[in-house]
Amino acid sequence: MSHLPVLPVLILLLTAPVCLIINRVNVAWLMTVLASILALVCAWQILGQVLSSGPLTYALDGWEAPFGIEYRIDLLSAWMLFIISLLGSLVALFARQSIAYEIEPSRQVYFYVAYLLCFGALMGVVSSGDIFHIFVMLEISALSSYTLIAMGRNKLALWASFQYLILGTVGATFILIGIGLIYAMTGTLNIADIAERLETVEQSRTVITAFVFMTLGTLLKLALFPLHLWLPNAYTYAPSVASAFLAATATKVALYLFIRFTYTVFGADFLPMSIILVALGITAAVVGSLIAISQTNLKRLFAYSSVAQIGYLVLGLGMANQTGLTSTLIHTFNHALMKGALFLSLGAVVYRLGDSTFKEFFGLGQRMPLTMAAITIACASLLGLPGTAGFISKWYLVSAAIENDWWLLAGVILMSSLATAVYVWRVIDAGYFQPAVNTQRSEAPIVMLAPMLLLAFANIYFGLETSFTLMVVDGITSSLLGGGQ
Amino acid sequence: MPDQLAYWLIIGLMMIGLYIVIAHANLIKKIIGLSIMQISVFMLYIGIAYVEGGAIPIIDANTILYSNPIPHVLILTAIVVGIATVALAMALIIRINEAFGTIEEDELAAGAGEQ
Numbered sequence: 343m344s345h346l347p348v349l350p351v352l353i354l355l356l357t358a359p360v361c362l363i364i365n366r367v368n369v370a371w372l373m374t375v376l377a378s379i380l381a382l383v384c385a386w387q388i389l390g391q392v393l394s395s396g397p398l399t400y401a402l403d404g405w406e407a408p409f410g411i412e413y414r415i416d417l418l419s420a421w422m423l424f425i426i427s428l429l430g431s432l433v434a435l436f437a438r439q440s441i442a443y444e445i446e447p448s449r450q451v452y453f454y455v456a457y458l459l460c461f462g463a464l465m466g467v468v469s470s471g472d473i474f475h476i477f478v479m480l481e482i483s484a485l486s487s488y489t490l491i492a493m494g495r496n497k498l499a500l501w502a503s504f505q506y507l508i509l510g511t512v513g514a515t516f517i518l519i520g521i522g523l524i525y526a527m528t529g530t531l532n533i534a535d536i537a538e539r540l541e542t543v544e545q546s547r548t549v550i551t552a553f554v555f556m557t558l559g560t561l562l563k564l565a566l567f568p569l570h571l572w573l574p575n576a577y578t579y580a581p582s583v584a585s586a587f588l589a590a591t592a593t594k595v596a597l598y599l600f601i602r603f604t605y606t607v608f609g610a611d612f613l614p615m616s617i618i619l620v621a622l623g624i625t626a627a628v629v630g631s632l633i634a635i636s637q638t639n640l641k642r643l644f645a646y647s648s649v650a651q652i653g654y655l656v657l658g659l660g661m662a663n664q665t666g667l668t669s670t671l672i673h674t675f676n677h678a679l680m681k682g683a684l685f686l687s688l689g690a691v692v693y694r695l696g697d698s699t700f701k702e703f704f705g706l707g708q709r710m711p712l713t714m715a716a717i718t719i720a721c722a723s724l725l726g727l728p729g730t731a732g733f734i735s736k737w738y739l740v741s742a743a744i745e746n747d748w749w750l751l752a753g754v755i756l757m758s759s760l761a762t763a764v765y766v767w768r769v770i771d772a773g774y775f776q777p778a779v780n781t782q783r784s785e786a787p788i789v790m791l792a793p794m795l796l797l798a799f800a801n802i803y804f805g806l807e808t809s810f811t812l813m814v815v816d817g818i819t820s821s822l823l824g825g826g827q
Numbered sequence: 828m829p830d831q832l833a834y835w836l837i838i839g840l841m842m843i844g845l846y847i848v849i850a851h852a853n854l855i856k857k858i859i860g861l862s863i864m865q866i867s868v869f870m871l872y873i874g875i876a877y878v879e880g881g882a883i884p885i886i887d888a889n890t891i892l893y894s895n896p897i898p899h900v901l902i903l904t905a906i907v908v909g910i911a912t913v914a915l916a917m918a919l920i921i922r923i924n925e926a927f928g929t930i931e932e933d934e935l936a937a938g939a940g941e942q
Binding site: 474477478481485488489492497500501503504507508511512514515518519522525526531 | 841845848854857861864865868871872875897898901904905908911912915916919920922923926927935
């Protein structure tokens with residue numbers, strides 16, 4: 343039996359205590375980077391194997407499913423593993439100087455430990471085929487992300503972290519209730535088993551209650567409007583590195599759970615969810631973009647933009663057709679690329695200029711030309727300009743709306759893009775067309791620039807060369823929709 | 828009805844916990860509410876595991892009917908998760924008290940608004 347499926351999770355989770363014991367900042371950073379890259383290599387191997395020979399399974403400790411905990415990596419899981427580990431590695435590479443600047447020396451090692459735990463646990467959530475194991479991993483990642491957020495420089499970070507803790511724990515408890523009710527109905531915790539047995543007991547009130555609790559719990563974790571209240575503060579006050587990591591991966595994992603529960607466990611047409619998701623998704627997209635326009639702190643601006651983008655992700659699911667699902671899955675990857683690039687760039691700006699309000703951005707095109715270029719590309723992608731990754735996801739989203747003959751909705755999606763254009767333009771305008779107080783060039787150091795520019799480049803690359811993403815995503819949609827019928 | 832009584836009580840407890848989380852401004856009380864809510868879920872699991880007339884799940888030649896041990900095991904794990912959450916929340920409250928000088932939500936929100 344090959345141990346490959348469990349390796350990414352194990353490497354990351356085991357490196358964390360080692361970092362804690364060694365207790366040297368530079369060693370901790372180096373080990374974080376090495377572990378992340380190893381995890382990325384494993385995830386890449388897994389993706390290759392799943393693409394060529396179907397889902398991988400791994401029985402933890404040799405206990406065969408459904409009695410033991412099983413890691414079951416199908417194409418969707420492999421795709422998520424790849425996204426998380428790609429972003430996690432780049433953010434880890436970027437982290438050293440940003441962390442040294444933003445976090446006081448005595449706490450820096452703890453940051454890396456919490457980062458590794460969060461990273462490893464997120465990988466665990468997407469690998470696992472056992473519903474209770476998913477809950478435990480989700481809580482490990484959530485607890486470590488509260489820690490990451492609380493380490494921000496501003497004391498409001500503590501308050502943001504506490505609010506997230508309350509809402510996150512309520513969400514997790516809801517998921518736990520759902521798992522309990524499902525166990526009561528089916529007598530198993532293995533996802534494949536549950537899906538099989540639920541077909542025979544469907545439409546009992548207990549199953550519907552379980553579904554509602556699990557949906558609410560995951561939507562709270564996903565921060566779908568109007569359950570998004572924890573997100574803007576958390577992303578604004580967290581250390582820049584943590585914002586970048588959480589924005590790019592944590593919400594994606596919540597989305598993964600939602601897709602997994604809806605499509606694999608309960609079956610795609612379980613409840614008339616479509617209209618609810620469309621309504622919430624489009625409201626999130628419009629309201630998030632409108633609130634983003636009036637922000638003065640760029641981290642908060644892009645946090646609200648995340649709320650809007652989560653709206654697009656959910657909207658794609660709500661379309662309930664293959665094109666919509668495709669748009670969601672592509673956008674999961676593309677949004678991770680955009681938000682990764684943006685929050686890392688903001689981290690570089692904070693590192694050089696001390697803060698990330700519009701004041702720092704005046705004349706940024708002269709002071710930090712490469713950083714500003716990365717921001718511009720990521721913003722273009724956020725807006726969905728042709729030639730960027732964002733265009734592909736928006737194209738599929740609008741096509742999905744038109745496929746359903748929802749012309750009005752397609753119009754509203756385009757209108758919300760207009761709101762996006764307004765706040766994106768404010769950023770570009772501040773960077774290139776406002777006079778700088780100080781025009782001295784102070785570009786970010788190379789270790790920060792490299793991951794940032796790589797992500798910005800990826801935004802263009804995956805906007806022009808779509809065959810890889812489309813091939814993977816087509817495989818996922820056909821297996822999800824095929825399994826649901 | 829009587830065999831569902833336990834579930835009604837558990838749901839009641841759950842709602843009490845959730846109500847405390849929402850209604851109370853004091854952060855410690857919020858955490859108490861959160862704990863009550865979590866504990867009600869633990870009891871839900873124990874309720875699910877109950878088998879009428881079932882014995883303790885230790886294999887014995889004379890018994891045929893056992894209560895289900897798996898929810899008990901799951902709940903042990905969930906209790907650990909709950910403790911970790913409460914511990915982290917308490918640590919955060921201490922830091923919040925040091926930084927803001929209060930642990931009342933409305934005063935914190937007012938303080939946050941001034942910045």
